[in-house]
Amino acid sequence: MKSKLVVTMAFSMLFTYITASSGAALISKAADPASDPSAPQITAEAAIVADADTGYIYYNKNMHQKMYPASITKILTGLVAVENGHDSDIITINGNIGEGMPSDAARIYLEDGEVITQEEALYTMFLASANDSANALALHIGGTIEKFVNMMNERAKELGAVDSHFSNPSGLPDKNNVTSAYDMAIITKKALQEPALMKYFGAKSYTMPATNKREPIAFSTLHKMMKNTIYKYEGTIAGKTGWETMSGHTLVTAAKRNGRTLICVVLKSSNGNTVYKDTRALLDYAFAKEIDTSSAQYLASPLKKVQAETTSNPIKNVPPPSSVKLNAGQKDKDMAGPAIVLICSVCLFILLISFGRKTIAIRKR
Numbered sequence: 001m002k003s004k005l006v007v008t009m010a011f012s013m014l015f016t017y018i019t020a021s022s023g024a025a026l027i028s029k030a031a032d033p034a035s036d037p038s039a040p041q042i043t044a045e046a047a048i049v050a051d052a053d054t055g056y057i058y059y060n061k062n063m064h065q066k067m068y069p070a071s072i073t074k075i076l077t078g079l080v081a082v083e084n085g086h087d088s089d090i091i092t093i094n095g096n097i098g099e100g101m102p103s104d105a106a107r108i109y110l111e112d113g114e115v116i117t118q119e120e121a122l123y124t125m126f127l128a129s130a131n132d133s134a135n136a137l138a139l140h141i142g143g144t145i146e147k148f149v150n151m152m153n154e155r156a157k158e159l160g161a162v163d164s165h166f167s168n169p170s171g172l173p174d175k176n177n178v179t180s181a182y183d184m185a186i187i188t189k190k191a192l193q194e195p196a197l198m199k200y201f202g203a204k205s206y207t208m209p210a211t212n213k214r215e216p217i218a219f220s221t222l223h224k225m226m227k228n229t230i231y232k233y234e235g236t237i238a239g240k241t242g243w244e245t246m247s248g249h250t251l252v253t254a255a256k257r258n259g260r261t262l263i264c265v266v267l268k269s270s271n272g273n274t275v276y277k278d279t280r281a282l283l284d285y286a287f288a289k290e291i292d293t294s295s296a297q298y299l300a301s302p303l304k305k306v307q308a309e310t311t312s313n314p315i316k317n318v319p320p321p322s323s324v325k326l327n328a329g330q331k332d333k334d335m336a337g338p339a340i341v342l343i344c345s346v347c348l349f350i351l352l353i354s355f356g357r358k359t360i361a362i363r364k365r
Contacts, residue, residue: 040281045268052261055299058286070242073171087119134170160300249275
């Protein structure tokens with residue numbers, strides 16, 4: 001009787017495990033919006049579309065792959081600045097703040113001794129993508145670039161970022177300045193919740209007043225979906241562009257339609273045309289989709305404790321994004337299921353033999 005009970009329990013456990021494993025696999029597959037046949041085929045290497053309010057993920061492609069962000073880094077720079085400073089703060093430029101930047105790096109050529117406000121630095125950083133303005137903010141808030149970057153990484157970690165390590169406030173080329181589509185969506189979600197930052201993140205134009213070193217100068221956003229171009233997208237409320245050789249074209253866009261606000265992050269598009277085409281296609285797709293709660297993925301809540309190894313342990317010698325493997329430990333996890341099934345099967349086989357032998361012995365008696 002004991003043997004029958006053991007065999008029955010073994011069968012039950014094995015059946016339960018196999019059923020659960022199969023179900024989990026189906027849910028995992030269904031939860032990946034990129035597997036949807038109706039999803040747009042984009043050329044960018046990584047992308048995500050998520051709801052700015054709920055965090056629901058409508059689409060992802062390699063969303064945790066570590067990539068070079070370029071100037072979309074400045075969204076986090078702006079967030080840290082408004083959380084720790086004030087628009088009216090006075091910033092006096094000390095020395096050549098653009099020293100060491102590539103010759104083609106975007107800047108407004110801030111001069112030694114020039115006096116500007118934090119507001120002016122933020123507007124020019126977002127609209128002109130001025131790298132010297134980003135440095136000015138970092139020095140003003142952090143005292144040094146290094147300390148400000150530490151603040152950036154800590155803030156990203158608090159928000160739930162798991163793939164990022166920032167090494168400068170501007171996004172200028174650096175193999176250690178990496179993020180993911182997922183992390184940038186989390187950072188953007190918070191940015192959209194901060195009116196003090198949306199003033200700049202959502203700005204389309206701005207005239208910087210005269211300073212002690214220059215005359216007034218006008219700027220307009222570089223994000224082509226926010227102004228009257230062939231790429232204009234109705235409902236776009238904020239965005240940031242990025243480009244450098246290592247990153248390719250990067251783009252963060254927030255758009256609002258019919259009461260829904262969506263965040264779209266596109267990383268490493270091949271050119272300045274496809275980055276907008278990909279973004280438009282992804283937003284159109286997501287706005288047309290209904291939320292499927294049965295197989296949902298969401299952005300992490302900043303209230304949850306998220307283990308972010310990449311932020312607590314600075315990345316060293318990060319290889320180019322194309323060679324960075326997504327979820328390096330996933331292979332071991334995927335192998336765990338078959339291994340357990342095999343072990344259960346062997347145990348069941350042994351139990352069956354044992355039960356069979358006892359049955360034969362009873363019959364012989």
